[in-house]
Amino acid sequence: MTKLSYITCIILNLCTFAVGTLLYVSQLESAVRVQPGRTTTLHCFTPDDGHFKVFWLKLQNGSALVLVALAESDKTGIIVGEKFQDASKYRLTWNQLSFNLSVLNIEQTDIAVYFCGIIIFNRMFFGNGTRLMFEEHFNGTGLVKEKEDHWSDHLFVYALLTLVPVTVASILLNIILYLQKTDTSKNQRFVRSHKLGAFAGFLLHVSQPESAVRVQPGHTTTLHCFTPDEGHFKVFWLKLQSSSAPVLVALAESDKTGTTDGEKFQDALKYRVTWNQLSFSLSVLNIEQTDIAVYYCGIIIYNWMVFGNGTRLMFEERFNGTEIIKEKEDSCGRSTLIFIRR
Numbered sequence: 001m002t003k004l005s006y007i008t009c010i011i012l013n014l015c016t017f018a019v020g021t022l023l024y025v026s027q028l029e030s031a032v033r034v035q036p037g038r039t040t041t042l043h044c045f046t047p048d049d050g051h052f053k054v055f056w057l058k059l060q061n062g063s064a065l066v067l068v069a070l071a072e073s074d075k076t077g078i079i080v081g082e083k084f085q086d087a088s089k090y091r092l093t094w095n096q097l098s099f100n101l102s103v104l105n106i107e108q109t110d111i112a113v114y115f116c117g118i119i120i121f122n123r124m125f126f127g128n129g130t131r132l133m134f135e136e137h138f139n140g141t142g143l144v145k146e147k148e149d150h151w152s153d154h155l156f157v158y159a160l161l162t163l164v165p166v167t168v169a170s171i172l173l174n175i176i177l178y179l180q181k182t183d184t185s186k187n188q189r190f191v192r193s194h195k196l197g198a199f200a201g202f203l204l205h206v207s208q209p210e211s212a213v214r215v216q217p218g219h220t221t222t223l224h225c226f227t228p229d230e231g232h233f234k235v236f237w238l239k240l241q242s243s244s245a246p247v248l249v250a251l252a253e254s255d256k257t258g259t260t261d262g263e264k265f266q267d268a269l270k271y272r273v274t275w276n277q278l279s280f281s282l283s284v285l286n287i288e289q290t291d292i293a294v295y296y297c298g299i300i301i302y303n304w305m306v307f308g309n310g311t312r313l314m315f316e317e318r319f320n321g322t323e324i325i326k327e328k329e330d331s332c333g334r335s336t337l338i339f340i341r342r
Contacts, residue, residue: 025054027116027127033135034106041102042130044116046073052120054099055305056092059129059240060112065296065307068092068114071099072303079303103132115246119300122253122260124236126245204228206235208297208308214316215287222283223311225297227254233301235280237273240310241293249273249295252280284313 026045034040046054056068067081071094084090091102103110111133117126207226215221227235237249248262252275265271272283284291292314298307 025116025118025125025127027130029130030128031131031133033133035135036106036108038106039102039104040106040132041100042114042116042132044099044101044127046097046099046116046118048097050120052118053303054094054116054118056099056101057115057117057246057305058112059115064309065115065238065298067305067307068101069099070303070305106132106134117246122234122251124238124246124248124251126247128245204231204233204299204301204304204306206297206299206306206308208311210311211309212312212314214314216316217287217289219287220283220285221287221313222281223295223297223313225280225282225308227278227280227297227299229278231301233299235275235297235299237280237282238296238298239293240296246296249282250280287313 024047028043028045032040032042042056044054044056046052050073052073053070054073055070058066058068066083068084068090069081069092070079071077071092073096076094078092078094080090080092089104091104093100093102099116101114113129113131115126115129117124205228209224209226213221213223223237225235225237227233231254233254234251235254236251238246239249240246247264249265249271250259250261250273252259252273254277257275259273259275261271261273270285272285274281274283280297282295294310294312296307296310298305
């Protein structure tokens, strides 16, 4: 490797660290309450510098994560999810500083948690989510928004962002431009068409065989994710706990053997990921209360995101000392308990 390559790698690592420390996705409303039939707008504020993808995800109880829409920081176009292309129902606005989602004529199927996130340098960052719900005690105004009371945190973060050294931003931008110029073949593979994106989403499938895994504290289990056997894509695991934003566990690329571990999942004695171009497995060792969550496996391809149904990791209440219980769903949604002898 040349001296220039070493310098480039060092700079990239430093910039990635700086980006991971300073980037912030802000969803000011933790909850929005509105009457049926009304309209509301969910707000997402993004960094004002750097190249990244920004997206909205919808999460309903008992359902997989669904891509609502995706945009890129240096482009004005928006890729809209297959189920959200009705302009009389959903409207999106992207101005390189905020990515806002308006939901019109709100009905029961719209009641969900909406997460805004960004992807940059194989890293993913999320806002805390906005829960859309019906207003039980309507006061005549039609809309109640709950804002997070962490304004000092938001002001601190934004102030910090404005103080990022210009040299780091310049180096980062130059490296991105250099990589784009020297890798035009990858640029040609970007797909911006809604139809092609929907086509990719229709054909691709992410399979998480276990809908739930029950295990005793201190034990170890492995969560499985099966991916397409061809094409260029990124595959990742997200951890989602109640009342918390999703957290990136690990990410891999279809044409590479290495993996990128999330900031909180780099302890090899606690987490292990296995990637073999067909499956992306996550092992959790010495399971404790903080591991109890739903783990979603997903892929990113052609600016499109597809998710598995999620695997819920939970403690087994009726444990006889020899079994881990895994719950699988068939195509009809019926669950089957499978006992695995140790």
